[in-house]
Amino acid sequence: MTHISDLFRASRRILVFSGAGISTESGIPDFRSPGGVWSKMQPIYFQDFVASEQVRREAWRRRFSNTDGWVGAKPNRGHHAVAELIRAGRASVVVTQNVDNLHQVSGVPEEKVIELHGNSTYAKCLKCHTREELDALEREFRETNNVGPCKLCGGILKSATISFGQQMPELPMRRAEEETMACDLFLVLGSSLSVFPAADFPLRAKQRGARLVIVNRDPTPMDDIADLVIHDGIGDTLEAALANL
Numbered sequence: 001m002t003h004i005s006d007l008f009r010a011s012r013r014i015l016v017f018s019g020a021g022i023s024t025e026s027g028i029p030d031f032r033s034p035g036g037v038w039s040k041m042q043p044i045y046f047q048d049f050v051a052s053e054q055v056r057r058e059a060w061r062r063r064f065s066n067t068d069g070w071v072g073a074k075p076n077r078g079h080h081a082v083a084e085l086i087r088a089g090r091a092s093v094v095v096t097q098n099v100d101n102l103h104q105v106s107g108v109p110e111e112k113v114i115e116l117h118g119n120s121t122y123a124k125c126l127k128c129h130t131r132e133e134l135d136a137l138e139r140e141f142r143e144t145n146n147v148g149p150c151k152l153c154g155g156i157l158k159s160a161t162i163s164f165g166q167q168m169p170e171l172p173m174r175r176a177e178e179e180t181m182a183c184d185l186f187l188v189l190g191s192s193l194s195v196f197p198a199a200d201f202p203l204r205a206k207q208r209g210a211r212l213v214i215v216n217r218d219p220t221p222m223d224d225i226a227d228l229v230i231h232d233g234i235g236d237t238l239e240a241a242l243a244n245l
Contacts (some may be wrong), residue, residue, distance in 0.1 A: 004228060004237065005210055005244035007185055012089040015183035016082050017202060021190020022234050023100055025076040046166035050126070050156060053146075060147050061160055063120075064138050075106035075234030078189065081242055083107040090245075093185065094177045097191060097198055099161045114172050114179070116198050118161035127155025134159075168197065180204055185211045190235050194221040194228055 008014065020028070044062075066072075075083075084108045085091035094103050094113050100118040103113045105167045113233055123132040130152050135159065137147050161166060176198075180186065186205035193199045193214075202222055206212045212226045216239050223229045230237050 003244070004213060004230065005241045006216075007104075007213060007228060008090060008241055008245055011090070011185035011211065013183045014085060014185045014187055015179050015205070016085065016091050016094045016096060016187050016189060017191060018082070018096045018103070018189045019191025019193075019216075020098060021192075022072070022078045022082075023098055023102055024190070025078055025206060025233065025235055026073045026100075026102060028073050028100055043164045043237070046163040049163060056156070057146055059159075060141050060176035062139070063134075064141055072096065073100060073102065075102045076240055078233075080101060080181050081235065081238035082189070084242060085238075086112055091187070092155075093175075093179050095179065095201065099194065108218060116168065116172055116176060118159075118169065120159055120161050122160050123157050124160045125150035125155040126158055128153040131160070132157055152157075162176060166218065166229075173197070176202075181208060183210050188212070188214040188216065188220075188222075188226075189238075190216055190220065191220070192216070193222050 004024075015245070042057050044055060044229060049059055070209045079102050082091070082094060082103065086094070086108050092112075094108055094240045096103060096113060096115055097117050099117050100114065101119055104110055122134060123137055125129065130150060132150075141147050149155060150157055181204070183205055186202050188202055193202060202212055203225075206225055212222070213228045213230075214220055214223060214226045215230045215232070215234055217231060219231070
């Protein structure tokens with residue numbers, strides 16, 4: 001029987017691909033499962049955010065009321081195990097669908113994290129791309145019930161996440177593709193592998209000859225082509241694998 005530690009030992013370049021499941025162990029709800037964020041409220045589409053001040057106000061209300069559960073969350077054992085894989089040189093990068101910044105907080109260097117869906121811990125102007133910190137915007141929202149336009153160019157400010165209907169970020173997607181083509185083990189952690197185009201990456205890695213390992217609570221559409229599937233906790237699984245290296 002193949003064990004995950006055996007595959008780690010046989011690999012020279014692991015790509016870690018993380019989804020919402022790695023962060024549920026930090027108390028952050030996922031989006032699509034029963035009881036997840038989207039079962040309680042409808043997502044806000046990018047086009048509606050841009051077109052309507054009322055929709056923007058609702059988006060900021062959700063963000064500053066911590067409806068998504070990101071504020072105050074801390075990295076868990078899974079995040080720390082991934083950081084150890086990076087430190088040890090066994091994993092090259094983390095490609096993540098998450099926007100919670102927990103990989104960086106756990107110790108993975110910023111340049112080693114490729115965020116496909118952006119980052120929820122700051123905002124950006126949609127026009128000039130200037131970064132804005134959320135603390136100042138929250139104070140403004142509490143005082144005025146609104147977040148005004150960018151002070152530099154007058155553009156719309158938005159949390160630096162990729163919303164439904166918003167174009168995927170070109171540079172992270174290109175970097176993720178390059179890393180996918182270079183890895184010899186593609187390690188999926190807590191992703192349903194149902195959101196495209198991100199879910200194309202493990203399939204492409206497998207087609208190119210890389211091993212595919214999936215650690216996820218529930219079955220995924222790619223379990224049948226994986227070299228190893230583990231339906232167990234990510235923290236437990238990775239800590240045991242690291243202990244056996």
